[in-house]
Amino acid sequence: MSEVETSPVARTNGVRDVEVRVWADAEQVPLLRSFAADIAMRLDFDLDAIEDLRMAVDEACSLLVRAAAADSALLCWFEPEEHGIRVRVRVDAEHGEPPSGDAMGWQILTALAATVTETVEAVDGGHRVTVELLAVPGPGEVDPR
C-alpha cells in the first residue's frame, strides 16, 4: 500500500469539503454516519471523537429523516475547519417543526457535538430544515469544561 501524495492545498486539512446527497430514508443514515467517521479519521480526530461524530451525525440525520417530506433528499455537507469539522444536514419537510422538538434526540446531539444549531426556513410549499454541528478532534484540543 503506497501513500498517495496529495497536493499542498489539500494537505493542510487532509480532507476538502464533501457534499453527499441521499434519499431521506432511515436506511441511508448508516452511509452518512460512515462518511462522517471516515472523514474525522482522516482529520486525525482521536478515536473517541470519531465515535462521537459518528453518533452525532446518526442522530442529526435520524431527526431530519423523520421530518422529511416523502421522496425527498437528505443533503449533507462536511466542511473541515481549522479546529474541527462542520457538518450541515438538510431536508425539505412539510411541517416546520424544529428538530429540537425531540428533546431526547436533541440532548444527545448537543452532548456529542461542540455546538449544534438548527434553522427552519419557509420555502415554496413547505419548509427547509437544517441542523448544523461542529465537532472537534478530541479533549486535547478543547478546554474540557
Next chain:
Amino acid sequence: MSTTPGPAAPEPAEHPAEDEKGGKGTDANVERFRALAELDPDDPKRAALRGDLVADHVDLARNLARKFDRRGDQLEDLVQVATIGLIKAVDRFEADRGNFYAFAIPTIMGELRRHFRDTGWAVRVPRQLKELHVTVAAGRNELSQKLGRAPKPSELADHLGLTKEQVYEALVASAAKQGTSLDARLAEPAGDRFGYEDDRLAEVDNRRALGPLIAELPEREQKIIVLRFFRGLSQADIARRVGVSQMQVSRLLAKTLERLRAALGEDTLAG
C-alpha cells in the same frame, strides 16, 4: 488440559510404550485406533469403525465448542466445526502416541480457533487486514493507557510503525467487523431505535417535566446526565470525557439528581 470427559477404563497396560505417556496411558481406544490404522482404506469395516470412533467422542467436541460459545455464535455451528476437528483427529491419530484425548483436544481447539480467525468477521476481509486490526486494537489499548485519552490515528501510526493509510484501513475494517442485517434493522421498532416514544406511559409525565429541568442545568451537569443515563457510560468513562475525576462525577451526579428530584417534587417520583 484436565477436561478429559469420562473415566478411562482401567485396563491393564499391555503396551509399555503407552505407559511412558503418563497416567492416561491406558486409553481404552488405543486398540480400536490400532485396528483402524491396519484396515484397508477401502474396507467398509474401516468406514464403520471410523464413524464409531467419531460418534463416541462427539461429547468431547461438544464440550470444547461450548467453551467458545460465549462469543455469540450459534452453539450448533460451533459443534459442527469442533466435529470436523474431531474427524481430523480420528484420521490423523497414531495409536502408538498413546492418549487420544491429548491429541484430539488441541486438534479440535485449533479447528475452532481457525473458524474464528477466518469466519469471525461478518464481512470477508483479507487475512493481512485482520492481523492489522488486531495490531491496531492492541495499540489503541496501550496508547489509551499512556495518554489517558483515546489516541489519534496519527499517534497509532507512529506508535505501531505503520503508515496512516494502514491504520485507516484497520479502523474501517473493524467498523465493518460486525455487520447488521438490514432486515434486522427494519424489524426494530422505530421507538426503540430513536429512543423517543416510551411505552411506559406512567413515566411520561415525569419525563416531560424532566426535559426543561435538564435543559436548565449547567452545561457540564447536562452532559454528565446525558452520558450517564442516555448513553450508559460508566462514571470513569464520563470522568475521562468531561475532564474531571470520577469522584467528582459521582458527586455531581448525586447533586444533580437531588436537584431534579426536588424540582419535580418528591411525590411525583415516588412511582
